[in-house]
Amino acid sequence: MSRTPSRRTVLRGLTVTGTAVIGFDTAARTWTATAAEPGSALARIPGLDGTLVTDAASLSAAADDYGHIVHRRPLAVLRPGSVRDVVAMVRFCNDLGLPVAPRGQGHAPYGQAQVADGLVVETAPLAAIGPVGPHSTTVTVGAGAKWSEVARATLAHGLTPPVFTDYIELSVGGTLSVGGLGGQIHRHGAQVDNVTALRVVTGAGELVRCSPSRRPDLFHAVLAGLGQCAIIVEATLRLVPAPESVRHYQLPYDDLETFLDDQRVLVQDGRFDYVEGQVHVDAQGAFRAYSLEAVAYGPPVGPAPDDTALLSGLRHDPAGVQYTDRSYYDFLDRLAPLVASLKEAGFWTYAHPWLNLMLPGSAAASVSGPLLANLTPADLGPGVILFYPMLKERLTTPLLRTSDEDVSYLFDILGATPPDDTATVERLLAANRSAYEAAAAAGGTQYPVGSIPFTPEDWRDHFGPAWPALEAAKRTYDPRGILVPGQGVF
Numbered sequence: 001m002s003r004t005p006s007r008r009t010v011l012r013g014l015t016v017t018g019t020a021v022i023g024f025d026t027a028a029r030t031w032t033a034t035a036a037e038p039g040s041a042l043a044r045i046p047g048l049d050g051t052l053v054t055d056a057a058s059l060s061a062a063a064d065d066y067g068h069i070v071h072r073r074p075l076a077v078l079r080p081g082s083v084r085d086v087v088a089m090v091r092f093c094n095d096l097g098l099p100v101a102p103r104g105q106g107h108a109p110y111g112q113a114q115v116a117d118g119l120v121v122e123t124a125p126l127a128a129i130g131p132v133g134p135h136s137t138t139v140t141v142g143a144g145a146k147w148s149e150v151a152r153a154t155l156a157h158g159l160t161p162p163v164f165t166d167y168i169e170l171s172v173g174g175t176l177s178v179g180g181l182g183g184q185i186h187r188h189g190a191q192v193d194n195v196t197a198l199r200v201v202t203g204a205g206e207l208v209r210c211s212p213s214r215r216p217d218l219f220h221a222v223l224a225g226l227g228q229c230a231i232i233v234e235a236t237l238r239l240v241p242a243p244e245s246v247r248h249y250q251l252p253y254d255d256l257e258t259f260l261d262d263q264r265v266l267v268q269d270g271r272f273d274y275v276e277g278q279v280h281v282d283a284q285g286a287f288r289a290y291s292l293e294a295v296a297y298g299p300p301v302g303p304a305p306d307d308t309a310l311l312s313g314l315r316h317d318p319a320g321v322q323y324t325d326r327s328y329y330d331f332l333d334r335l336a337p338l339v340a341s342l343k344e345a346g347f348w349t350y351a352h353p354w355l356n357l358m359l360p361g362s363a364a365a366s367v368s369g370p371l372l373a374n375l376t377p378a379d380l381g382p383g384v385i386l387f388y389p390m391l392k393e394r395l396t397t398p399l400l401r402t403s404d405e406d407v408s409y410l411f412d413i414l415g416a417t418p419p420d421d422t423a424t425v426e427r428l429l430a431a432n433r434s435a436y437e438a439a440a441a442a443g444g445t446q447y448p449v450g451s452i453p454f455t456p457e458d459w460r461d462h463f464g465p466a467w468p469a470l471e472a473a474k475r476t477y478d479p480r481g482i483l484v485p486g487q488g489v490f
């Protein structure tokens, strides 16, 4: 064939190159490829700056994620060479009613970034950062940039985004679509609360800039909006001065209520820059040992840490206090050695039937207590349990749901199970569901980064007063409902 390739032909569902024809058979709902080189499954589509791939390895990779529980195979994967590519392919899919999901680092554990018989848009190539200089108050980054890359680029100028997830190899778009929680929340809110503007591609294929003052309905529907209305392609993030070093304390507790209460005191009096905590097994093998993790930033952000002042009034076991001084970046990247060892041991490819709950402060102990009492070390496997508070007054993003109380606690049982042990995975998923119901009955909800079976009715309850605005934005910006079916919201 000797037709001249053009963007229009892409949008009609047929693309012609000198070597291959890639089209979409709307009746059979499959791509059609006639490659000049037999067996070639990779098509470089004219009109795209990147590539659309349909080879088996790429489709299988897109049908898997960090959870290794759900597998939905797409028809194709877009590796965009530009934002224009995202626009072109979303329009293409919107015209045909094909489902689409963006995928950052694929660390969602329950199929959230997967799409059966549709298109996965990998955002990793959209990872530009900057410009940034010593006086910048914001930085604009591609949605596929990882937080580790953003940190390195801004720290070169003594600046940092104020809030980080514990693991920093996640994409900016991926965490902004869920919330982005970390131990700095009591000071700065979540990552979504520190975004000043976004550039997004809506489900209708429109490239739009939005902010709190420009198309605010879209802005507020995208942040923590689970990708339902638009794909984030660029985000402008707030920056603050970075400390050079930090002092990182681990304070042991043997009583749940005392541990939770001291954490609450710390987030309310704000003496530390970061507050989190973990639950461990005690000498009897029960989940009754607690570790409060608190970090004080040093100069130029804070004074040299004063242990006596920082720890005064806390009820931990003073004999067990540990602290380390480390550079700020090493602190942000503190999970790297653990992740490397989990990968080496083969645990990274385990199934991750994660439970992530938001508990109201008044019921944090009564809901978590029975869940911890019934948990076995075997069920947790090579995983961790996180438990830490957040202040409602700092969380201003409508779609990031917590309880209605002033203080909510994030309670995460982050287990890992051999993926072929499907009976255990199913049992843990059912346990997650029961745990969610106990949390919801007490006025809590989930933090939607885990593996909890959820229905559209559950989502309506989850979003509560924010639901009508999300539903209206969905109708306006993704009228054919093509975006991110893996979340199961609509």
Ligand SMILES: Cc1cc2nc3c(=O)[nH]c(=O)nc-3n(C[C@H](O)[C@H](O)[C@H](O)COP(=O)(O)OP(=O)(O)OC[C@H]3O[C@@H](n4cnc5c(N)ncnc54)[C@H](O)[C@@H]3O)c2cc1C
Binding pocket: 065, 066, 101, 102, 103, 104, 105, 106, 107, 108, 109, 112, 113, 114, 123, 143, 144, 164, 165, 166, 167, 170, 171, 172, 173, 174, 175, 177, 178, 179, 180, 181, 182, 226, 227, 230, 231, 232, 233, 449, 484, 486, 487
């Ligand atoms: C080891 C580990 C540690 C974690 N630690 C934390 C933590 O400390 N705090 C915390 O808050 N979370 C944490 N998470 C959860 C994590 O923030 C979310 O799962 C996040 O969505 C993963 O980012 P990702 O780039 O892998 O996204 P993906 O898994 O690729 O995508 C997640 C969802 O977001 C959508 N999405 C992805 N990119 C975009 C985009 N550009 N625009 C719109 N929607 C998009 C996808 O379609 C999908 O529905 C952790 C997860 C893991 C595996």
